[in-house]
Amino acid sequence: MFKATTLENGLENVHGFYCGATNAGLRPDKTQGDVAFIRSEVPCDISAVFTSNTFQAAPIKHFQKYPKDFQSNFVLINAKNANAMTGDKGVEDIDTILSVLHAKQDVLNPVMSSTGVIGYRLPVDKITSAFDALDFNTKDSDAAARAIMTTDSFKKELAYKVTLTDGTSFNIAAICKGAGMINPAMATMLCFIITDANIPKADMDNLLIDSTEDSFNRISVDGDTSTNDTVMLLANKTSGVYHKKAFADTLKKMMFELAMMILRDGEGANKLVAFEVKGAKTLEEAKKASMALSNSLLVKTALFGEDPNWGRIASTIGASGIACDDKTLTIHYDDLLIYSDDFRELDKEREAKAYAIMKQEAFKVTCDIGLGDASYTSYGCDLSYDYVKINAEYRT
Amino acid sequence: MFKATTLENGLENVHGFYCGATNAGLRPDKTQGDVAFIRSEVPCDISAVFTSNTFQAAPIKHFQKYPKDFQSNFVLINAKNANAMTGDKGVEDIDTILSVLHAKQDVLNPVMSSTGVIGYRLPVDKITSAFDALDFNTKDSDAAARAIMTTDSFKKELAYKVTLTDGTSFNIAAICKGAGMINPAMATMLCFIITDANIPKADMDNLLIDSTEDSFNRISVDGDTSTNDTVMLLANKTSGVYHKKAFADTLKKMMFELAMMILRDGEGANKLVAFEVKGAKTLEEAKKASMALSNSLLVKTALFGEDPNWGRIASTIGASGIACDDKTLTIHYDDLLIYSDDFRELDKEREAKAYAIMKQEAFKVTCDIGLGDASYTSYGCDLSYDYVKINAEYRT
Numbered sequence: 103m104f105k106a107t108t109l110e111n112g113l114e115n116v117h118g119f120y121c122g123a124t125n126a127g128l129r130p131d132k133t134q135g136d137v138a139f140i141r142s143e144v145p146c147d148i149s150a151v152f153t154s155n156t157f158q159a160a161p162i163k164h165f166q167k168y169p170k171d172f173q174s175n176f177v178l179i180n181a182k183n184a185n186a187m188t189g190d191k192g193v194e195d196i197d198t199i200l201s202v203l204h205a206k207q208d209v210l211n212p213v214m215s216s217t218g219v220i221g222y223r224l225p226v227d228k229i230t231s232a233f234d235a236l237d238f239n240t241k242d243s244d245a246a247a248r249a250i251m252t253t254d255s256f257k258k259e260l261a262y263k264v265t266l267t268d269g270t271s272f273n274i275a276a277i278c279k280g281a282g283m284i285n286p287a288m289a290t291m292l293c294f295i296i297t298d299a300n301i302p303k304a305d306m307d308n309l310l311i312d313s314t315e316d317s318f319n320r321i322s323v324d325g326d327t328s329t330n331d332t333v334m335l336l337a338n339k340t341s342g343v344y345h346k347k348a349f350a351d352t353l354k355k356m357m358f359e360l361a362m363m364i365l366r367d368g369e370g371a372n373k374l375v376a377f378e379v380k381g382a383k384t385l386e387e388a389k390k391a392s393m394a395l396s397n398s399l400l401v402k403t404a405l406f407g408e409d410p411n412w413g414r415i416a417s418t419i420g421a422s423g424i425a426c427d428d429k430t431l432t433i434h435y436d437d438l439l440i441y442s443d444d445f446r447e448l449d450k451e452r453e454a455k456a457y458a459i460m461k462q463e464a465f466k467v468t469c470d471i472g473l474g475d476a477s478y479t480s481y482g483c484d485l486s487y488d489y490v491k492i493n494a495e496y497r498t
Numbered sequence: 499m500f501k502a503t504t505l506e507n508g509l510e511n512v513h514g515f516y517c518g519a520t521n522a523g524l525r526p527d528k529t530q531g532d533v534a535f536i537r538s539e540v541p542c543d544i545s546a547v548f549t550s551n552t553f554q555a556a557p558i559k560h561f562q563k564y565p566k567d568f569q570s571n572f573v574l575i576n577a578k579n580a581n582a583m584t585g586d587k588g589v590e591d592i593d594t595i596l597s598v599l600h601a602k603q604d605v606l607n608p609v610m611s612s613t614g615v616i617g618y619r620l621p622v623d624k625i626t627s628a629f630d631a632l633d634f635n636t637k638d639s640d641a642a643a644r645a646i647m648t649t650d651s652f653k654k655e656l657a658y659k660v661t662l663t664d665g666t667s668f669n670i671a672a673i674c675k676g677a678g679m680i681n682p683a684m685a686t687m688l689c690f691i692i693t694d695a696n697i698p699k700a701d702m703d704n705l706l707i708d709s710t711e712d713s714f715n716r717i718s719v720d721g722d723t724s725t726n727d728t729v730m731l732l733a734n735k736t737s738g739v740y741h742k743k744a745f746a747d748t749l750k751k752m753m754f755e756l757a758m759m760i761l762r763d764g765e766g767a768n769k770l771v772a773f774e775v776k777g778a779k780t781l782e783e784a785k786k787a788s789m790a791l792s793n794s795l796l797v798k799t800a801l802f803g804e805d806p807n808w809g810r811i812a813s814t815i816g817a818s819g820i821a822c823d824d825k826t827l828t829i830h831y832d833d834l835l836i837y838s839d840d841f842r843e844l845d846k847e848r849e850a851k852a853y854a855i856m857k858q859e860a861f862k863v864t865c866d867i868g869l870g871d872a873s874y875t876s877y878g879c880d881l882s883y884d885y886v887k888i889n890a891e892y893r894t
Contacts, residue, residue, distance in 0.1 A: 157816030157824055187812050187824055189842060220809025222843055327817040399795070403886055413616025416583050420553030421723040428553055428583055446585060447618055487883045490799055 104348035105265045106355070109273070112243035112259030116273045117298040118143040118340040122242040123249030126232035128182040128218075128225060135249030137232040138179045140294055145173035145210050146336040149306040151314045153331035160185040160192030161214045162332065167193075168211055171303060176212035177294060177334065178203065179250050180229055181279075183218040186329035195224045202230040207238050215332050217252055217279065217292055247277040250292060254279050258363045260356050264299070264348050272299035272341040274352055280364040291318060293333040293360060298341040299349055309350050310335045317357035320480045321365045322396040333357075365481050370488030373405055374464040379419075380477035381470040387424040388471075388478035394422035395467065396482030405484035410448065410456030412441045419469060430472030435459045500744035501661045502751070505669070508639035508655030512669045513694040514539040514736040518638040519645030522628035524578040524614075524621060531645030533628040534575045536690055541569035541606050542732040545702040547710045549727035556581040556588030557610045558728065563589075564607055567699060572608035573690060573730065574599065575646050576625060577675075579614040582725035591620045598626040603634050611728050613648055613675065613688055643673040646688060650675050654759045656752050660695070660744050668695035668737040670748055676760040687714060689729040689756060691749070696740040697733050705746050706731045713753035716876045717761045718792040729753075761877055766884025769801055770860040775815075776873035777866040783820040784874035787865065790818035792878030801880035806844065806852030808837045815865060826868030831855045 109115045119142050123135030152162045168174075178199070185192045200212050216224070247257040261275035280291030295310075314333050335353075365374050377395040382388035395401055398418045404411065412433050419426055433441040436459050438452065448456065459465050505511045515538050519531030548558045564570075574595070581588045596608050612620070643653040657671035676687030691706075710729050731749075761770050773791040778784035791797055794814045800807065808829050815822055829837040832855050834848065844852065855861050 154819075155813060155816040156819070156822050157812060184809075187809060187837075187842060189824060189839060219807065220813055221807065221837070327813075329813050329816060406886065411615065411617065413580075413583060416553060417551060417616055417723075417725050420551040420725060423550075423552070426552050428585060441583075441617070443585060446583060485886060487886050490802065490881060490883050490886060 103267055104345060106348070106352045107263045107265070109261040109263055109275070112247060112261050112277055113140065113275045113296055114241040114243045115261045115263065116275050116296045118338045119296050120239055120241055121246040122236060122240040123245040124232050124235040126228045126235075128180060128228060134251070135245050136181045137229055137236070138246040138249040139236060139238065140177040140246065140296060140336070141238055142175045142296070142336065142338040144338050144340065145175050146338045147303045147306055148172070148174050148213070149303070149310045149335045151310055151333045153328055155327050155329045155331070157187060157329050159216060159330040160188050160196060161216050162330070164193050164196045165213050172211050174211040174213055174336070176203070176209040177215065177336070178212060179215045179292070179294070180224070181217055181250055181252055183216060183222055183224055184220045184330050185216040185224050186220040188221070188223055191223060195226050198226055199224070199229050203233060206233050215292055215294075215330075215334070217250065217330055220329060243275070243277065250277065250279045252279065255367055258360055258367070260359060262352050262356060264345075264352050266343065266345050266348060270343040272297060272343045272349075274299065274349070274356065276356060276360060278360045278364065291328065291331050291364060293318070293357070295333070295335045295353070295356070297335070297337045298339065299337060300339040300342050300344040301337050301349055305346060305349070306335055306337055309353055312350075313354045313357045316354060317361040321361045322393065322480065322482050362481065365483050368483040370486040370490070371483035372463070372486060373484045375405060375482050375484075376466040376479055377482060378466060378468045378477060378479040379471065380468065381472045381474060382476040383425050383471075383474035385476040385478060388476040389480075391419050391422045391424045391469065391471070392478045392480040394418050395469070396480045399485060402482065402485035405460070406486050408457060408460045410435070410440070410453055410460055412448075415467060415469065416441065424471070425473055426471050427473065432470045432472065434468040436465050499663055500741060502744070502748045503659045503661070505657040505659055505671070508643060508657050508673055509536065509671045509692055510637040510639045511657045511659065512671050512692045514734045515692050516635055516637055517642040518632060518636040519641040520628050520631040522624045522631075524576060524624060530647070531641050532577045533625055533632070534642040534645035535632060535634065536573040536642065536692060536732070537634055538571045538692070538732065538734040540734050540736065541571050542734045543699045543702055544568070544570050544609070545699070545706045545731045547706055547729045549724055551723050551725045551727070553583060553725050555612060555726040556584050556592060557612050558726070560589050560592045561609050568607050570607040570609055570732070572599070572605040573611065573732070574608060575611045575688070575690070576620070577613055577646055577648055579612060579618055579620055580616045580726050581612040581620050582616040584617070584619055587619060591622050594622055595620070595625050599629060602629050611688055611690075611726075611730070613646065613726055616725060639671070639673065646673065646675045648675065651763055654756055654763070656755060658748050658752060660748050662739065662741050662744060666739040668693060668739045670695065670745070670752065672752060672756060674756045674760070687724065687727050687760060689714070689753070691729070691731045691752070693731070693733045694735065694737040695733060695745055696735040696738050697745055701742060701745070702731055702733055705749055709750045709753045712750055713757040714760075717757045718789065718876065718878050758877065761879050764879040766882040766886070767879035768859070768882060769880045771801060771878050771880070772862040772875055773878060774862060774864045774873065774875040775867065776864065777868045777870060778872040779821050779867075779870035781872040781874060784872040785876075787815050787818045787820045787867070788874045788876040790814050791863065791865070792876045795881060798878065798881035801856070802882050804853060804856040806831070806836070806849055806856055808844070811863060811865065812837065820867070821869055822867050823869065828866045828868065830864040832861050
């Protein structure tokens with residue numbers, strides 16, 4: 103048994119880590135940073151999960167040039183420019199930036215991460231000149247969390263102190279960004295997790311993959327996958343304390359909460375909806391139907407319109423191509439039965455109840471296929487006028 | 499060689515066919531019909547392509563109860579109610595309606611087609627009472643084309659007279675509807691094609707499948723596939739004239755034009771964009787990338803915002819999972835090179851040119867993957883505030 107306690111001030115709680123940000127002129131609003139760093143006193147093991155997009159951005163290519171299981175003590179992050187589709191020059195720009203960093207600060211295998219517009223070279227001089235304004239011995243999680251935002255409307259940071267039964271403890275904290283192009287992510291989803299737990303590298307790798315599958319890979323704002331998506335875990339082990347289940351449960355909980363923050367901040371979104379598909383023949387089919395629901399434009403606009411008609415839900419399941427049968431299918435909104443073979447038409451009373459459920463900021467749609475035992479839940483949001491506005495005007 | 503001439507007044511041009519519509523009280527606006535018919539003096543061969551949605555609507559199940567290669571002389575169509583997800587009762591309702599029709603009019607194996615909201619039983623009495631108001635010997639293509647509309651903003655009808663070198667001729671005409679949920683279609687795409695050509699049944703089947711693949715299956719408004727999608731071809735052969743290539747070419751041309759009409763009428767859409775993917779390793783990959791582009795929310799909102807940034811185009815190709823390489827990829831907007839390995843950043847001059855291209859009502863995006871010989875073109879549209887409005891408020 104263990105106890106996980108939430109802490110204020112995000113990354114600042116993890117022993118031996120420093121963080122901060124400055125405005126290097128990439129973002130017009132000077133009150134918000136655009137270049138952030140996370141630094142550890144001692145070398146860290148790093149695990150990372152990157153985008154499945156074939157066109158991986160330059161920072162990801164640069165990361166992968168390091169030898170397997172390399173250690174690092176420094177992450178540099180910039181907003182407003184994704185350094186994606188920039189070719190070999192994009193990777194060279196990172197080398198240039200990091201060599202300037204080397205001259206200012208004793209860093210080991212520094213890594214970089216970027217988010218913003220695709221197709222433009224990084225403003226190398228602006229970023230390197232920011233090093234003079236950065237205090238690498240500060241702890242300012244708020245500034246770092248705010249500097250990595252793009253279309254995000256709020257910063258995303260979390261921290262947990264995990265106390266074991268013997269009274270020892272370790273900390274785990276994260277900042278992340280993402281609001282659109284989420285599937286798991288685009289316009290990019292970035293997440294940086296740091297810990298002082300004494301976690302073995304093999305556990306880092308496995309738990310990060312598992313928790314990503316159960317968090318960021320289950321949310322969809324718009325079904326697109328970015329060139330830059332990155333989830334990174336750095337462990338400096340300075341607490342000397344570790345407990346696998348305590349770490350795994352807390353990491354999973356934290357990453358799920360961050361994923362829900364991204365979804366709540368989904369561009370223009372007002373509602374968070376869980377789409378549980380159960381009773382499917384296989385897990386693959388349950389996942390396929392669940393993701394089809396969280397990605398469907400027609401379902402998303404019906405959510406925005408608070409239209410209780412289940413027709414678009416059923417039709418989307420039918421269009422997903424999974425084995426299904428309208429005689430075995432049932433659909434619930436929260437606990438309200440909204441469709442079954444015996445109960446196909448919405449009467450006024452149930453329609454009123456359904457409408458009340460849909461007015462909520464968050465609710466659950468459960469579709470029981472009735473043909474098997476497999477289930478999967480994904481999480482989506484509505485599609486509003488503001489999504490169109492944000493994405494029509496993004497670059498301007 | 500042959501000559502295909504466009505004709506006014508749609509279905510009215512095809513010998514031996516009658517058509518019309520009335521308002522049976524399904525649609526509040528009494529100036530527009532909601533029940534339409536197409537009737538032939540003599541029995542017709544029928545070919546049909548139906549939705550790939552597992553939950554096929556009741557009219558499709560009813561159609562499939564007839565023996566293979568049945569003949570029919572009557573199609574009844576209603577709007578405002580899809581008769582989908584209505585179970586066995588939905589099929590029984592069609593039997594009831596058609597048995598009343600039998601009592602009023604000598605019909606052979608009549609078929610029905612429906613479009614509208616999913617999940618409600620047909621108003622059987624309203625529809626059967628409409629038979630008194632319908633003159634089955636009239637020819638009113640305009641009324642029929644308008645009666646089958648749902649969110650369509652304009653009626654869709656076309657007719658061609660095909661004249662062969664020996665001076666003989668046949669006619670082919672169609673009405674169709676569809677504006678949203680198009681992939682090939684939902685909120686339903688319906689198309690009824692009639693001809694007096696003396697076409698063999700085998701040619702009807704093959705040519706209808708081919709032409710559907712090259713027309714309705716290449717357009718996407720929102721990536722959803724309806725429970726009711728239907729493309730139907732009726733041939734009464736009364737002209738006694740047939741020429742396979744002349745028929746095939748004209749059918750393909752007509753169906754492509756109808757598909758473009760649907761796309762131009764795409765809910766809230768202002769732009770029609772052809773997405774050609776060429777140089778792919780396989781046809782399957784070219785199709786996958788092309789359809790990913792016409793379905794991407796981020797591409798669609800960028801089109802609406804007239805944002806010439808090619809980043810979302812490239813990222814969508816990368817996310818589609820096909821073999822691709824940023825060094826061999828090129829992207830053109832019409833004839834303007836917008837991305838290549840040597841030419842990654844948009845300068846002001848090219849950005850201005852790209853912007854001018856995107857201001858057009860229709861243009862082409864060509865992505866050459868540079869790895870093979872396969873190509874595929876699909877057609878999409880932009881996503882505007884009005885799409886959200888139409889679909890948020892659809893049922894109310």
